[in-house]
Amino acid sequence: MAQNYRETLNLPKDDQTIPMRANLPEQEPRWQAFWHEIDLYQRLLEKPAPNGDFILHDGPPYSNGNIHMGHALNKVLKDVIVRSYAMRGYRTPYVPGWDNHGMPIENAVSKQFLQQGKTPTKVELRQACREYAHHFVKVQREQFERLGLVGDWDKPYLTMDYAFEAGIVRIFGELVRRGYIYRDLRPVLWCPVCQTALAEAEVEYEPKVSDAIYVAFPVVRDPNHLLGEKAHILIWTTTPWTIPANLALVVHPYFEYARVKAGEREFVLVKTLVEPTMETLGLNDYAVVGTVKGEQLMGVVARHPIFDRESPVLLADYVLAEEGTGVVHTAPGHGAEDFYTGKRYGLPILCPVNERGVFTEEAGEFANLPITPEGNKAVIRRLSDKGALLHYAPYHHNYPHCWRCDSPLLFRTTVQWFMSIDHNRHREKALEAIRQVRWLPPEGETRITAMVANRPDWTLSRQRAWGVGIPAFYCEDCGEVLLDPDLIDHIADIIGREGSDVWFDQPADYFLTEGVRCRQCASNRFRKETDVLDVWFDSGSTHRLVLETRPELRWPADLYFEGSDQHRGWFNSSLMIAIGTKDQAPYRMVITHGFVLDGEGRKMSKSEGNVVDPNEVVQKMGADVLRLWVCSCEYFEDVRLSDEILKYVADAYRQIRNTLRFIVGNLADFDPHRDALPFEQLPEIDRWMLARLQEYLAYAHRTYEGFEYHRLYHETRRFCNVELSAFYLDVLKDRLYAEAPDSPKRRSAQTVLYELATALTRILAPILVHTMEEVWQRLPKASTDGQADMPSVHLTEMPQPHTEWHDKALLERWEQILAVREQVNRAVETAKNEKRIPNPQSALVRLAVGGALYELLNRYPTPPTPENLLARVFGVSQAELVPAESEELLIEVLPAPGAKCARCWLVLPDVGTNAEYPDLCERCAEIIG
């Protein structure tokens, strides 16, 4: 019987709204195809942009491997920025790019060759690297586009493009012209078998047995008479072959050093290691005759145990007193710390070992011996002959080895190329430029300021194959360097035409212009530099080579947006090149985000098994869920991600989706042009809803301006769940379902629903790009503000708050009504629990109150009909208001008198009064009658 009336209601129909189940993994690619079809990116650039350009310059990810969650976080946030600016009246060209050159790809490709037993030429290796890079550009591009990113994906920038490579060479030339480029010595880890320098990442620490020796350096000068007769400084080393390069002995200024008398000689070593050392040396008969603070030893000079030269005692705080003697034998040519100590004290950099690990003439009697094992043996023998060797034993430890050929490595001091950071007031200019930039979060400014203030000169050269060759020559006759800015431009032209492989493929003459001569010896015979540029030079050049070369872009960028590690990386290298060539920062604002950690706040790693893969998330849950997670995070700090967190975000997604599903479902027969009511004709609760919507919109705009999407996420969830689902939409159901389709009561409700839908979809479009498009396409097309006719929600403008709809007095009034509602809910819950009523629908709520609250509530008549607003707001069938003395609100919950209307389900006294429809209330009887 009751079922008969179902058909007379205006219930939303499933096929007139979006499906409850989103099925994003399948649906999202369809929307992406649609955007390609309408060329969304181009249309975004062509639409009116009253606020001008907004240039977000994309930091290039490295074209190696699949994307990980850090990429996803970064690119999704960039996409939200680009889209939200586009929807707020800016023109937002976004050109994604990739960083292609560099060690990781070269190593991966080298290993492939190695496995095939092939030894490629440099050019063959480079070509394979290029193919490898292209492959991963394609892979990552697909994975990025699957996240729903909008941008010029058909024409990204690649640092290995010929034009880009030529541009890098030209920028290097500009720095040469401005006097920034020089050559100097630098210690590097070197593989004598591969004859190449290794980066820290290529070093593998493996067990090795070394020759550990104790050596006594006789003191020859002791200006302050701290030490006794025949004093010797005692050192310990596991690399005897570095003894010929010894130039100093280094002690810790704060350590206590002991003078140990043993036989004729006195040994100086750190006090805490006297006992074990003496035991090792087999000197049982000894006595500590005094102590000296390390810093006091400054000025003491020893003699080299083999050669006729001095070895002064110097100070450094990296000295340890855990093993050895607390005195570091220092060979500036063979250690990083040794090198910098040597530099600080003005020692020469002696490196008597060639690239094959063989002693040079500088090693005197050891010349032509390989450093191991022959060199070691010869040095030990010679020390022994001289009586300087106190002990020798094999020593097991972890030692750096070559990742490729597994040979033990050595430190060599080599000549490298540098960019000076202090030339031409460069550092001061950079620090000044940093102050002009807006850093978000603001701590970023502290971080990069410290970095730039303390950074050493930039080592630009790498002994590698997969990079842009440094365009320098050496005279074949006298070795003089040829570095000429005009010649460099000429080389850049060639590279622009033929790619940078040509540098490795063609002889020097190919690049030299007519009449080039060595300025030293006038020779015309040259060889090319074989080093390549650091890849940070490539990416540090993108602002010049992308922003300045693309007509749709401009220099400087409005925004750089990357992980906080880029303070040292890209922000830094870009700034160095920008200051060095243009005396200005390449960005106006820099925003950084944190790292993606697991649910416990620990770093994700394969070995821990706590990695969440963005591609998998997209496949299982959809890009919109991933994007919603991104926007739920306070990303200025590190963010957390786990399956549990994703589950909660998926719940949030469903709640937002269902809210919109309900709204859209109730707009199926609504034509805004024809049916919308003017604001003034809307009932109060509808005007309240619109006023609240304006507050939501104003808040949303603030969050977009502050890049604080997580605040929008939270507010949206609260708005949808609390204000819409739990309240307004629930209250609206009677009007939407039971009133006549074209009645003003229903049309006014729909007018508000339409406003809500068109506002929410546009506000959320930058985040839930696919879902909001889906909703948009389902919305009535006729427009009230010129926006609804757009073929895609992404081409619309974000709704601005209607200030005239923001009625403050009304909002305050309803704040009180909602507070009363909460009290009523509690009373109804109690009545329900006490079995006085089965459910709210069968209740009558009687309010008794005096004073201001009575006056306020009395504005709303409480007839026993569907018109009773308070009853609808409270979610009960009937409500009454009676005046009382007390200002304290009394709430009575009673069974509602009357019968339940078979159509609208309200319990009303007038059910049965209509003879024709005895099971209906008057309102319902009239409507279907």
Next chain:
RNA sequence: GGGCGCGUAGCUCAGUCGGUUAGAGCGCACCCCUGAUAAGGGUGAGGUCAUUGGUUCGAAUCCAAUCGCGCCCA
């Protein structure tokens, strides 16, 4: 070891200038509805604000130390 940060309910986040009993949504528990239904509604329980010490009439908030976590270096 150094530089820059972070730590508020199970989760994600608010918390103004130091000022009542530290808030929200979700989740959870119990209940209602069955005309948003692999939906919707109601009520409720959850916190030593990482720890310790200090400044203050008063500290989640300011200071110091410790612990834990992250990024960048050594």
